[in-house]
Amino acid sequence: MWLLSFLPDALLVWIINGVLLAGIVGTTVSVLFKLAIRWIPWIIPYRTLLLVSIVLLLAGVYFKGGLAIEQEWRARVRELEAKVALSEEQAKTANVKIEKVYIDKVKVVKDTQIVIQEKIKNVEVKIDSQCKVSSETIDILNEAAKRPEVKK
Protein backbone atom coordinates (compact mmCIF):
# COMPACT_ATOMS: atom_id res chain seq x y z
CA MET A 1 0.00 0.00 0.00
CA TRP A 2 2.95 2.34 0.53
CA LEU A 3 3.20 2.57 -3.24
CA LEU A 4 -0.07 4.55 -3.15
CA SER A 5 1.57 7.22 -1.00
CA PHE A 6 3.57 8.43 -3.99
CA LEU A 7 0.44 9.48 -5.88
CA PRO A 8 -1.74 12.54 -5.19
CA ASP A 9 -5.31 11.94 -3.91
CA ALA A 10 -7.24 12.97 -7.04
CA LEU A 11 -5.07 10.93 -9.42
CA LEU A 12 -5.26 7.93 -7.12
CA VAL A 13 -9.09 8.01 -7.01
CA TRP A 14 -9.21 8.43 -10.78
CA ILE A 15 -6.85 5.49 -11.43
CA ILE A 16 -8.51 3.13 -8.95
CA ASN A 17 -12.02 3.93 -10.14
CA GLY A 18 -10.81 3.48 -13.71
CA VAL A 19 -9.25 0.09 -12.93
CA LEU A 20 -12.36 -1.02 -11.03
CA LEU A 21 -14.70 0.15 -13.76
CA ALA A 22 -12.61 -1.51 -16.46
CA GLY A 23 -12.61 -4.72 -14.40
CA ILE A 24 -16.38 -4.64 -13.89
CA VAL A 25 -17.13 -3.81 -17.51
CA GLY A 26 -14.61 -6.30 -18.85
CA THR A 27 -15.80 -9.13 -16.59
CA THR A 28 -19.47 -8.38 -17.27
CA VAL A 29 -18.89 -8.24 -20.98
CA SER A 30 -16.84 -11.39 -21.06
CA VAL A 31 -19.31 -13.35 -18.85
CA LEU A 32 -22.66 -12.10 -20.18
CA PHE A 33 -21.69 -11.97 -23.80
CA LYS A 34 -19.65 -15.15 -23.66
CA LEU A 35 -21.29 -16.67 -26.68
CA ALA A 36 -21.25 -13.56 -28.78
CA ILE A 37 -17.60 -13.04 -28.11
CA ARG A 38 -16.86 -16.68 -28.84
CA TRP A 39 -18.37 -16.29 -32.25
CA ILE A 40 -16.11 -13.41 -33.10
CA PRO A 41 -12.77 -14.47 -31.58
CA TRP A 42 -10.79 -12.56 -34.22
CA ILE A 43 -12.11 -9.29 -32.78
CA ILE A 44 -11.41 -9.88 -29.10
CA PRO A 45 -9.34 -12.76 -27.68
CA TYR A 46 -11.94 -14.04 -25.17
CA ARG A 47 -9.70 -15.79 -22.63
CA THR A 48 -7.22 -12.94 -22.40
CA LEU A 49 -10.04 -10.43 -21.96
CA LEU A 50 -11.57 -12.53 -19.17
CA LEU A 51 -8.22 -12.97 -17.43
CA VAL A 52 -7.30 -9.29 -17.71
CA SER A 53 -10.80 -8.26 -16.58
CA ILE A 54 -10.69 -10.49 -13.50
CA VAL A 55 -7.23 -9.21 -12.62
CA LEU A 56 -8.42 -5.62 -13.05
CA LEU A 57 -11.55 -6.31 -11.00
CA LEU A 58 -9.58 -7.89 -8.17
CA ALA A 59 -6.98 -5.13 -8.26
CA GLY A 60 -9.75 -2.52 -8.36
CA VAL A 61 -11.58 -3.96 -5.36
CA TYR A 62 -8.31 -4.38 -3.46
CA PHE A 63 -7.12 -0.85 -4.15
CA LYS A 64 -10.57 0.62 -3.49
CA GLY A 65 -10.32 -0.78 0.03
CA GLY A 66 -6.71 0.29 0.21
CA LEU A 67 -7.65 3.79 -0.92
CA ALA A 68 -10.07 4.23 1.98
CA ILE A 69 -7.34 3.21 4.42
CA GLU A 70 -4.80 5.35 2.57
CA GLN A 71 -7.07 8.40 2.77
CA GLU A 72 -7.65 7.77 6.46
CA TRP A 73 -3.90 7.58 6.97
CA ARG A 74 -3.31 10.72 4.95
CA ALA A 75 -5.89 12.58 7.05
CA ARG A 76 -4.12 11.38 10.19
CA VAL A 77 -0.76 12.43 8.76
CA ARG A 78 -2.12 15.89 7.94
CA GLU A 79 -3.55 16.14 11.47
CA LEU A 80 -0.24 15.07 12.97
CA GLU A 81 1.71 17.48 10.75
CA ALA A 82 -0.52 20.32 11.95
CA LYS A 83 0.08 19.28 15.57
CA VAL A 84 3.84 19.05 14.98
CA ALA A 85 3.89 22.50 13.36
CA LEU A 86 1.96 23.91 16.32
CA SER A 87 4.28 22.22 18.82
CA GLU A 88 7.34 23.58 16.99
CA GLU A 89 5.85 27.06 17.17
CA GLN A 90 5.10 26.56 20.88
CA ALA A 91 8.69 25.33 21.42
CA LYS A 92 10.09 28.46 19.76
CA THR A 93 7.82 30.74 21.81
CA ALA A 94 8.78 28.88 25.00
CA ASN A 95 12.46 29.27 24.10
CA VAL A 96 12.11 33.04 23.69
CA LYS A 97 10.27 33.27 27.02
CA ILE A 98 12.78 31.05 28.87
CA GLU A 99 15.75 32.96 27.42
CA LYS A 100 14.21 36.30 28.44
CA VAL A 101 13.61 35.10 32.02
CA TYR A 102 17.21 33.77 32.13
CA ILE A 103 18.67 37.07 30.91
CA ASP A 104 16.54 39.03 33.41
CA LYS A 105 17.64 36.81 36.31
CA VAL A 106 21.33 37.11 35.35
CA LYS A 107 20.91 40.88 35.12
CA VAL A 108 19.55 40.97 38.68
CA VAL A 109 22.63 38.99 39.87
CA LYS A 110 25.00 41.34 38.02
CA ASP A 111 23.23 44.43 39.39
CA THR A 112 23.44 42.99 42.90
CA GLN A 113 27.15 42.38 42.36
CA ILE A 114 27.69 46.01 41.38
CA VAL A 115 25.89 47.14 44.55
CA ILE A 116 28.01 44.78 46.68
CA GLN A 117 31.26 45.93 45.07
CA GLU A 118 30.26 49.53 45.81
CA LYS A 119 29.56 48.60 49.43
CA ILE A 120 33.00 46.99 49.70
CA LYS A 121 34.62 50.14 48.28
CA ASN A 122 32.83 52.25 50.89
CA VAL A 123 34.20 50.22 53.81
CA GLU A 124 37.50 49.28 52.17
CA VAL A 125 39.70 51.48 54.34
CA LYS A 126 37.95 50.42 57.53
CA ILE A 127 38.19 46.70 56.73
CA ASP A 128 41.86 46.87 55.67
CA SER A 129 42.88 48.83 58.79
CA GLN A 130 41.30 46.26 61.08
CA CYS A 131 42.50 43.08 59.49
CA LYS A 132 45.51 41.75 57.63
CA VAL A 133 45.17 38.58 55.58
CA SER A 134 47.95 36.02 55.69
CA SER A 135 49.26 34.43 52.49
CA GLU A 136 48.17 30.99 53.80
CA THR A 137 44.55 32.19 53.90
CA ILE A 138 44.76 33.24 50.24
CA ASP A 139 46.40 29.97 49.26
CA ILE A 140 43.61 27.97 50.93
CA LEU A 141 40.88 30.08 49.36
CA ASN A 142 42.51 29.77 45.92
CA GLU A 143 42.87 26.05 46.33
CA ALA A 144 39.19 25.77 47.28
CA ALA A 145 38.21 27.85 44.24
CA LYS A 146 40.14 25.62 41.82
CA ARG A 147 38.12 23.13 39.83
CA PRO A 148 38.95 19.63 41.05
CA GLU A 149 40.32 17.46 38.27
CA VAL A 150 38.11 14.49 37.64
CA LYS A 151 39.57 11.52 35.78
CA LYS A 152 37.42 10.53 32.82
Next chain:
Amino acid sequence: MRKLLIIIPIVFLLSGCLTTPVKRKFPEVPQALLVSCPDLKQIETTDKLSEVIKVVSDNYGMYHECRIAVETWIEWYKTQKDIFDSVK
Protein backbone atom coordinates in the same frame (compact mmCIF):
# COMPACT_ATOMS: atom_id res chain seq x y z
CA MET B 1 2.44 -12.41 -20.54
CA ARG B 2 0.52 -14.61 -18.09
CA LYS B 3 3.48 -14.74 -15.71
CA LEU B 4 3.63 -10.96 -15.81
CA LEU B 5 -0.08 -10.74 -15.05
CA ILE B 6 0.43 -12.88 -11.97
CA ILE B 7 3.68 -11.28 -10.80
CA ILE B 8 2.52 -7.63 -10.95
CA PRO B 9 -0.54 -8.06 -8.66
CA ILE B 10 1.54 -10.16 -6.25
CA VAL B 11 4.15 -7.38 -6.02
CA PHE B 12 1.38 -4.87 -5.20
CA LEU B 13 -0.26 -7.21 -2.69
CA LEU B 14 2.98 -7.92 -0.87
CA SER B 15 3.97 -4.25 -0.60
CA GLY B 16 1.72 -3.65 2.38
CA CYS B 17 3.97 -1.44 4.48
CA LEU B 18 3.24 2.20 5.23
CA THR B 19 5.99 4.76 5.65
CA THR B 20 5.87 7.34 8.45
CA PRO B 21 6.18 10.68 6.64
CA VAL B 22 5.81 13.00 9.67
CA LYS B 23 9.21 14.17 10.87
CA ARG B 24 9.84 16.04 14.08
CA LYS B 25 12.65 18.45 14.81
CA PHE B 26 14.38 18.49 18.17
CA PRO B 27 13.87 21.99 19.66
CA GLU B 28 16.87 24.30 19.64
CA VAL B 29 18.35 25.31 22.99
CA PRO B 30 18.74 29.08 23.61
CA GLN B 31 22.32 30.12 22.78
CA ALA B 32 22.75 31.74 26.22
CA LEU B 33 22.42 28.31 27.85
CA LEU B 34 25.13 26.73 25.72
CA VAL B 35 27.91 28.53 27.62
CA SER B 36 29.73 26.59 30.37
CA CYS B 37 30.07 28.03 33.85
CA PRO B 38 33.45 29.82 34.14
CA ASP B 39 36.14 28.85 36.63
CA LEU B 40 36.09 30.73 39.94
CA LYS B 41 38.40 33.72 40.22
CA GLN B 42 41.71 33.37 42.08
CA ILE B 43 42.87 35.95 44.62
CA GLU B 44 46.07 37.88 43.85
CA THR B 45 48.69 37.81 46.62
CA THR B 46 47.70 40.58 49.04
CA ASP B 47 47.21 41.26 52.72
CA LYS B 48 44.15 43.44 52.19
CA LEU B 49 40.91 41.84 53.30
CA SER B 50 38.91 44.11 51.02
CA GLU B 51 40.66 42.60 47.94
CA VAL B 52 39.86 39.11 49.20
CA ILE B 53 36.21 40.03 49.78
CA LYS B 54 35.93 41.53 46.28
CA VAL B 55 37.07 38.27 44.64
CA VAL B 56 34.97 36.10 46.96
CA SER B 57 31.82 38.15 46.29
CA ASP B 58 32.56 37.99 42.53
CA ASN B 59 32.77 34.21 42.86
CA TYR B 60 29.44 34.17 44.70
CA GLY B 61 27.97 36.12 41.80
CA MET B 62 29.36 33.57 39.33
CA TYR B 63 27.82 30.78 41.39
CA HIS B 64 24.42 32.49 41.31
CA GLU B 65 24.65 32.93 37.52
CA CYS B 66 25.57 29.28 37.13
CA ARG B 67 22.70 28.21 39.39
CA ILE B 68 20.29 30.26 37.28
CA ALA B 69 21.66 28.55 34.16
CA VAL B 70 21.07 25.09 35.67
CA GLU B 71 17.55 26.04 36.82
CA THR B 72 16.83 27.40 33.35
CA TRP B 73 18.07 24.16 31.77
CA ILE B 74 15.69 22.19 34.01
CA GLU B 75 12.80 24.50 33.15
CA TRP B 76 13.69 24.32 29.44
CA TYR B 77 13.71 20.52 29.53
CA LYS B 78 10.39 20.26 31.39
CA THR B 79 8.68 22.82 29.13
CA GLN B 80 9.96 21.27 25.90
CA LYS B 81 9.10 17.76 27.10
CA ASP B 82 5.52 18.84 27.88
CA ILE B 83 5.21 20.39 24.42
CA PHE B 84 6.78 17.31 22.79
CA ASP B 85 4.51 14.91 24.69
CA SER B 86 1.40 16.91 23.81
CA VAL B 87 1.69 15.72 20.19
CA LYS B 88 0.08 12.29 19.94
